[in-house]
Amino acid sequence: MSLTNQKTTEEIALGIRRRVFFHTMKNKGGYLSQACSAAESLALLYNEFLKLGEPTLPKVPLPFRGVPSADNPDAFTGAGYHGPAAPEYDRFIISPAHYALVIYCALIEVGRMDEHALDHFNKDGSSVEMIGAEHSPGMEVTTGSLAQGLSMAAGVAFARKRRNEPGKVWVYMSDGEFQEGQTWECLAAMAHHGIDNIRVIVDVNRQQCDGAMSSVLDLGDLASRVAAFGATCRSIDGHDLQAMRDAADSAEAGKPLVILANTSPFQGMNFLQKRFPRLHYVRFKSAEERLEMQAALAAELGVSPNEMEGA
Structure with missing residues (x-):
């Protein structure tokens, strides 16, 4: 749910790519391909899919105030940029922490964060980290090594289901997380417990830090494998906005919904x-x-x- 109410989803997707491009050029490097592959799906999430309240954190992010604990009342999580965790609102768990720059740019594009927030990117003492942690804007939890976010989200969704809370839990993942066993255990557990208030969007761009996924650990027919674990699985063009909308509306009772958004890392x-x-x-x-x-x-x-001046 955008706070700007002035931009189309297409404009937000382009804005995400442009912001990541400017940042990458200015800083002589960056997570550029993730903006190429994820711009449409993140624009849709923030502008159309997610039901979120007003942000509870300032638009220019606070400095890091330590990890959450009973002895640290000043600590906060980046979930504040998604608004309060009220029963009627959705929760959004971002699993691939290296997408942080793209998430920050999405938050800026929809008016949840100030564009000057990126001035604090990867600086000592800042919460605007290169690899997002629980205190980074948009991040609700630290997902540890890759592939832990889905399990955390499933636990939240199961609790919300038992409490009859109307809000859904959305999860954003990268396809490399399906190279990890924890992902498959979580899918099986969600199917077994009928956790159907969760929506998972996977950026299937088929590349990872070591190169093409096919040369590292090929996933084969990922859609069939996910469906075999008991989820409703939709494999679509991740740059086709209407296909994404249709997939998001196709959940089945008693089953988690997994949307495989097939994308290009140079879109x-x-x-x-x-x-x-x-x-x-x-x-x-x-x-x-x-x-x-x-x-x-x-x-x-x-x-x-x-526009290129300074970049």
């Missing part, structure tokens, strides 16, 4: 195809390559020369 920035599959974190090999990439991506994203 909207085709120049990056030259780097595939080494796209997990984009660094520039030379000043010349940076200039070449900057010019090519700016043209693809419709960025003017004036």
